Amino acid sequence: MKCRIKRGELIRLEQDKFYFDLCKVCGSLKIGFKWIDTDGFESAIDYIVHNYIRDKIRYSEGVSELKIDGYRFASTPSWHTDIDIIIAGKYGEASFKVPLRLTIFFRPTKCPRCVMYDSREYEALIQIRGVNLDKIKKVIEDEFFKEPRLGRDYIEAIETHNGLDIYFYSQGAARKLARKLSHRLGLIVKENYEVAGTRSGKPRTRLHISLKKK
Ligand SMILES: [Zn+2]
Numbered sequence: 001m002k003c004r005i006k007r008g009e010l011i012r013l014e015q016d017k018f019y020f021d022l023c024k025v026c027g028s029l030k031i032g033f034k035w036i037d038t039d040g041f042e043s044a045i046d047y048i049v050h051n052y053i054r055d056k057i058r059y060s061e062g063v064s065e066l067k068i069d070g071y072r073f074a075s076t077p078s079w080h081t082d083i084d085i086i087i088a089g090k091y092g093e094a095s096f097k098v099p100l101r102l103t104i105f106f107r108p109t110k111c112p113r114c115v116m117y118d119s120r121e122y123e124a125l126i127q128i129r130g131v132n133l134d135k136i137k138k139v140i141e142d143e144f145f146k147e148p149r150l151g152r153d154y155i156e157a158i159e160t161h162n163g164l165d166i167y168f169y170s171q172g173a174a175r176k177l178a179r180k181l182s183h184r185l186g187l188i189v190k191e192n193y194e195v196a197g198t199r200s201g202k203p204r205t206r207l208h209i210s211l212k213k214k
Contacts (some may be wrong), residue, residue, distance in 0.1 A: 010063055011087055014056040016102045020048065022079075035111050038162045041077035045104055048086060053102070057087065059131060065090045080105045111159050111169035113165060121153055123208040124166045124174030129163040131185055131213060136164055143180050150177055171207040178209045187211040 021030040022044055028035040029044040031052060038044040049071050054084035059066055066089040081107040116122055128136055143150045153173035157166045168174040175191075182189045190212075193205040 009060060010091055010096075011057060011059045011066070011089070011098070011100070013053075014058055016100075017105065018048070018052075018056075018102065019105045019107060020044070021109040021111075022106035023114055024108040025114040027053065028111040028113065029106075030109075030111070033081050034159055034161060035113065036169055040150055041079075041081065041106070044106070045073075045077060045081060046081065048104060048133075049083070051084060057100075057138055059089070061155055062077070063089055074101065076211040079108065109212055112156070113160075116156065116167050121169055124168040124171040125210045125211065126168070126178050126211060127163065128166070128181070128187070128211045129213075131163070131187065131211075133159065133164060135185070136181070139181060139184050140177070142168075143177060147176075149173065174207060174209060176209060185211075186214055187204055 004062040020040075022028070022038075023035070023138040027038045027040050027044065028039050028080075029047060030036075036044075036047055054068055055137050057066060057068075067088065069086045069088035072166050074084050077195050080103060082101060082103050084101050085095060088097045088177070090096070106119075109203070118131060119196060144154070153168050153170040155169060157164055159165075167175070168177075178189055181187060188211070190210040192208050192210075194208055195203050196206045197204055
C-alpha cells in the first residue's frame with residue numbers, strides 16, 4: 001500500500017501550486033469572491049489548509065475516512081511557502097498517514113476595504129455583524145427603493161467573512177440607513193468617529209456605525 005501511496009495512486013492533490021490574493025496592507029485573504037481577515041502569512045495559510053485544500057484531494061476507490069491531520073511548514077511562511085500537509089485515511093482496513101507537498105503563492109494586492117479606506121470620498125461606514133447576509137441585503141434593497149436619496153450617497157458594500165461593510169459619501173445617509181436597519185432587524189447601534197487627516201486645515205472625521213445583534 002505504501003508504494004501505491006508514494007506513486008500518488010491512492011491520494012494526490014489536484015494541483016500542487018495554489019495562488020491567492022493577499023492584501024499587503026491588512027492581510028486579508030481572498031477566497032473565491034470573499035475576503036477573509038487574517039493575521040498574516042501563517043494565519044492565511046492555516047485558513048487555506050482547513051477551508052480550501054480538503055476539496056482538492058483526489059483519491060482512488062477503496063480510500064475512506066480521509067482528513068487533513070495537520071501540516072508543517074517546509075519553508076518560512078512568506079509570499080510563497082512550501083508546506084507538507086498530513087493526510088490521514090483508510091485504505092480498506094488499513095490506516096495510513098502520508099505527507100503531501102504543496103506550495104502556496106500569495107499575490108500582493110490591496111483589498112477593496114483598504115482601497116476604500118484610502119479613498120478620499122468615503123465619509124461614513126456601517127459595519128453589520130452577526131446577521132444573515134441575505135436578510136440584510138433584502139432589507140437594504142427595500143430601503144434604497146423607498147428612499148432613492150440613500151442610493152445616491154451609497155458607494156459600495158463589501159462582504160467580510162462575518163458580515164457586511166457599507167460605505168457612504170455622507171454621514172447623514174449612513175445614519176439614516178443604520179436607524180432603519182436597527183429598527184427592522186433588531187440591532188444595537190454604536191457610533192464613533194475616526195479622525196482621518198485634515199481638510200482645509202480642519203480635522204476631518206469619518207463616522208463609523210456598528211450594528212450588532214442584541
Ligand atoms: Zn486590506
